[in-house]
Amino acid sequence: MRLFKKQKSLWILFIVSLAVILPFAAPYLTMNPAVSRVELNAAKLQFPILVAHIGFALVALLTGFVQFAEPIRRVRPKLHRYAGMLYVASVGISGILAVALVFYMASFAKATGFLMLSGVWLYASWQGYRHARAGAYEAHRRWMIRSFGITLVAVSGRLAMPALLLAYALLHGFSLPEGREGMVREALEVNIWVGLLANMIAVEWFVLKPAAARARS
Numbered sequence: 477m478r479l480f481k482k483q484k485s486l487w488i489l490f491i492v493s494l495a496v497i498l499p500f501a502a503p504y505l506t507m508n509p510a511v512s513r514v515e516l517n518a519a520k521l522q523f524p525i526l527v528a529h530i531g532f533a534l535v536a537l538l539t540g541f542v543q544f545a546e547p548i549r550r551v552r553p554k555l556h557r558y559a560g561m562l563y564v565a566s567v568g569i570s571g572i573l574a575v576a577l578v579f580y581m582a583s584f585a586k587a588t589g590f591l592m593l594s595g596v597w598l599y600a601s602w603q604g605y606r607h608a609r610a611g612a613y614e615a616h617r618r619w620m621i622r623s624f625g626i627t628l629v630a631v632s633g634r635l636a637m638p639a640l641l642l643a644y645a646l647l648h649g650f651s652l653p654e655g656r657e658g659m660v661r662e663a664l665e666v667n668i669w670v671g672l673l674a675n676m677i678a679v680e681w682f683v684l685k686p687a688a689a690r691a692r693s
């Protein structure tokens with residue numbers, strides 16, 4: 477793939493992704509509900525579902541990067557196949573658990589954002605898998621790029637936060653009517669939508685469209 481031709485950009489993306497995600501994800505791997513940043517209600521299942529979602533999402537993130545490493549794809553096609561199956565299974569489990577987490581959310585804007593995110597994540601990954609099984613490798617490649625672009629919303633949604641906080645402050649003339657906490661809460665209502673839109677545009681316009689144009693020429 478031309479985008480990652482030098483594979484340098486893949487390494488940068490990998491390092492940035494881990495630097496953004498690990499500080500959020502690592503505390504949950506201790507399985508201690510006291511570390512949860514997500515507000516837990518009385519339901520006993522919410523925390524185990526959250527931990528399992530994060531664990532499988534981490535596997536999807538790591539195996540996703542393996543899939544885009546050119547040398548592995550070329551030299552170890554079997555590893556590509558097994559890592560691909562692990563990626564799709566992890567997305568499947570993590571995505572379905574994410575739908576369950578939506579039912580614990582009080583905010584409608586946030587819930588619909590996560591619901592949309594799970595839906596497109598599951599759909600794109602399923603399409604990628606289905607096309608690989610059918611031997612339609614060009615379509616498989618396109619759908620897997622889309623799927624991984626959606627996996628990376630976990631990164632871009634968090635990276636969007638400083639810009640959203642700034643936008644909130646600007647729009648309120650720096651008066652912060654609900655204080656800092658209110659500002660962060662409002663930004664968290666929309667960051668998933670912003671990350672999803674940004675990643676989908678980036679994938680379609682900057683990755684898939686140029687690749688299709690090159691293939692035609």
Ligand code: HEM
Nearest residue numbers: 500501513514533534574577578590593594597626627630
């Ligand atoms: C792309 C599809 C994904 C969906 C639909 C999704 C959905 C969710 C949901 C619903 C929550 C609970 C949020 C809350 O109640 O406020 C959550 C939390 C979390 N997810 Fe995901 N997620 C996705 C991908 C990922 C990925 C790829 C990772 C990275 C490994 C990840 C890591 C986390 C972490 C660390 C939390 C806890 C957040 C915090 O402590 O603030 N998620 N996710």
